[in-house]
Amino acid sequence: MAEEAAVRAQAEVVRRLKHDKADPDEIAKEVAKLLEMKAQLGGDEGKHKFVLKTPKGTRDYSPKQMAIRERVFNAIISCFKRHGAEVIDTPVFELKETLTGKYGEDSKLIYDLKDQGGELLSLRYDLTVPFARYLAMNKITNIKRYHIAKVYRRDNPAMTRGRYREFYQCDFDIAGQFDPMIPDAECLKIVHEILTDLQLGDFLIKVNDRRILDGMFAVCGVPDSKFRTICSSVDKLDKVPWEEVRSEMVGEKGLSPEAADHIGEYVQLHGGLELIERLLQDPKLSQNKLAKEGLGDMKLLFEYLTLFGITGEISFDLSLARGLDYYTGVIFEAVLLQQENDHVEEPVSVGSVAGGGRYDGLVGMFDPKGRKVPCVGVSIGIERIFSILEQRVEASEEKIRTTETQVLVASAQKKLLEERLKLIAELWDAGIKAEVLYKKNPKLLNQLQYCEDTGIPLVAIVGEQELKDGVVKLRVVATREEVNVRRESLVEEIRIRTSRP
């Protein structure tokens, strides 16, 4: 594209300008030349000078979408605060080497910044690695924090399913050396509270443990070197049937058919405390040190979850195997269940909305002396939740307000702009949310229509008679009721009429 050539030429000029000590007039001339070049190119291609879009895999949020987003964030932040979390923030990019070696095969999805002279930088891929870097850098060994921010992945997004290249993560993590499984249980309680609070329908939180998985692979005869790759095959079981996963293991990954079949028996198991007890008696698993440790902790976890009263929505599931390299203990993932109906026998999962686990080694990777800080955390998959709620709002024809304006300051006659401005300044200064149309002489009908359109509940009308009488006419948009209010009582009257019960 010719346009791109101009962009590149400009980049070239900028680079030269940066390195030479150019004088300002030179710069001005160069820039003028480029702008001209650009204008000409625009001319060649007709009037459409720009590709008017957001980058692939990203989107703008409209005011209506933002209103939904705010609701969801409020529910999540309330929950995090209810559990005593502090909040931190980190930069959107990190030194490239901070991210290197943390994400296994997914490293290819990291966005790098251009080398413009200086450090090599990459956009963050998640909030967990920056958190670990933050802990190591500040020698923090003990913190409970949340962090809500955007992360970046050069994925091939299926945007209809709520997947993007830029998306929010809402993370809650507990770092520190504590007695086993108490923080882990709290993370699951948090997921349960948030999904209940958001009323997304039935959900299930699947739980497993990396040590149980690794122990299982060992007793099934998977060679050590294949643990990770076989684990990533198991990870696909929520999307493809066992037969396909088995043939990937045996065909592509060279696992023996016997080992695969053995795995196949284990990964279909799911249940609660009884299953854990049974596996603790399993002749093979009980002989494996890792598996035994994992099962012991899983039992403790389920005891705590029973005290929290949430085991009804939690399933110990041996097929759960989250992809990330850094997990070391318990792992979990929450899925929404399709609404049951007459045609479906068992509820079907429609996608993951939260996930997390324990990662006891990650902070040590950053510490100069390798000191470990045990961590467990959860990440809420907010984009999927937005999509669901957005669709629901669309379907319900619920009218979502995008502002919180309590009152429109209006006038019934001409030449009252000054009076409207004086009144609205009084209201603003008293903390009332108020608007005024930016017209010298708006028609009353248009002002009322504006309230209808945007959901403003009250109109404060100034007219010549009202000014003489020292009153303001307050109109309730919904009922068309009108009442004269003394000017000095107006603020109080608006407050009473717009306070939520």
Next chain:
Amino acid sequence: MAEEAAVRAQAEVVRRLKHDKADPDEIAKEVAKLLEMKAQLGGDEGKHKFVLKTPKGTRDYSPKQMAIRERVFNAIISCFKRHGAEVIDTPVFELKETLTGKYGEDSKLIYDLKDQGGELLSLRYDLTVPFARYLAMNKITNIKRYHIAKVYRRDNPAMTRGRYREFYQCDFDIAGQFDPMIPDAECLKIVHEILTDLQLGDFLIKVNDRRILDGMFAVCGVPDSKFRTICSSVDKLDKVPWEEVRSEMVGEKGLSPEAADHIGEYVQLHGGLELIERLLQDPKLSQNKLAKEGLGDMKLLFEYLTLFGITGEISFDLSLARGLDYYTGVIFEAVLLQQENDHVEEPVSVGSVAGGGRYDGLVGMFDPKGRKVPCVGVSIGIERIFSILEQRVEASEEKIRTTETQVLVASAQKKLLEERLKLIAELWDAGIKAEVLYKKNPKLLNQLQYCEDTGIPLVAIVGEQELKDGVVKLRVVATREEVNVRRESLVEEIRIRTSRP
């Protein structure tokens, strides 16, 4: 650095893997080889494997800093909502060409992303250009919105003065065809409200108009081609004395000494309505069409500001010339004034904390048919404000809470973890903000100390006697007062005792 070589080698492998259809075992082998290579390098360089820092010009926010940040954001968002603004969000990066040609000399400060195959992308430099792109793309001709997000500039940051390469902007803009100066006046009212609300001390909002500046340059004999570069010299007047600016104009930029001296007379003028009236009679300026238009609107603006009651902190200042290319009408900038003391005659400005202006041409640059949408907006310089408030908190020894926890669930004896967990789940489910120490048998003293350290006001203590009696001992941390509360009344009791008056 050897480390960098490994990183580059890895990037190379990833690139190859991306383009070929590599099989998973190949990938695993390659990655293993690289990790080994990395480990060896680490060995060569001793135990310090990573540079533990955030990228140049960026910083993390600690929980304490976030608590201050939240206060400031709340004040700003309240004000924006009070004025009826909707909220939008846009991606952190834009197509590179979206930003091209919008920032004049500052374009060299834009962060570009690496070309990883796909679109050429840049991090946003401000929120105004993405806003204009959003309006044009969605054919919106009428909106009042705010947007709070981080922007990126490859500046050489003076971080002690609150300048960073990654920093927040808080923007409020009004787009649409309206009667003159009403939205412009509201923007200034907003700056006034926010700075008053934040109690940052005395401030001054300087106002000027691009048309008055251009008219002034014309009547002073500046050639058209030098308007922009002379304007950027004038822009420096808040930092360097006139003599230096004059010598830059005459020496570096080749302006005639007479023209420079003529400008020098104008730019020392500042005042209110009387100054505007005087300049409207100025024999030269009044003959210039642009200047006359600008002065006429300035007069109208000051009339509205008088109705808003805020002219005391506003100064029409002919030396104000904001750097950005896209302004077309009124421009303004708010500065904090140094606290007066006996040694200083006149208050001195210590830095800009807000700025903005009218940009009627920007949206048209994005519209395929060049349709214009007039806009005016303000940007709050939040980082400077953070720095000031942070310093103030440090100096005052004010203790800032970083959590909102209302109650710690504690026990006086051993073996009561289960009872603590049962009680805290009840509290969480009732919406109480509660914490528990993650220990099986914590000492009561340690639990009370935790409350002292983190500012938790209440402790709910379970013990064997209390369990038998169906009560919980509620302790007020500040007074050490203890009272037995029936378990079913506990939630209500905590609510009453922690509700703010």
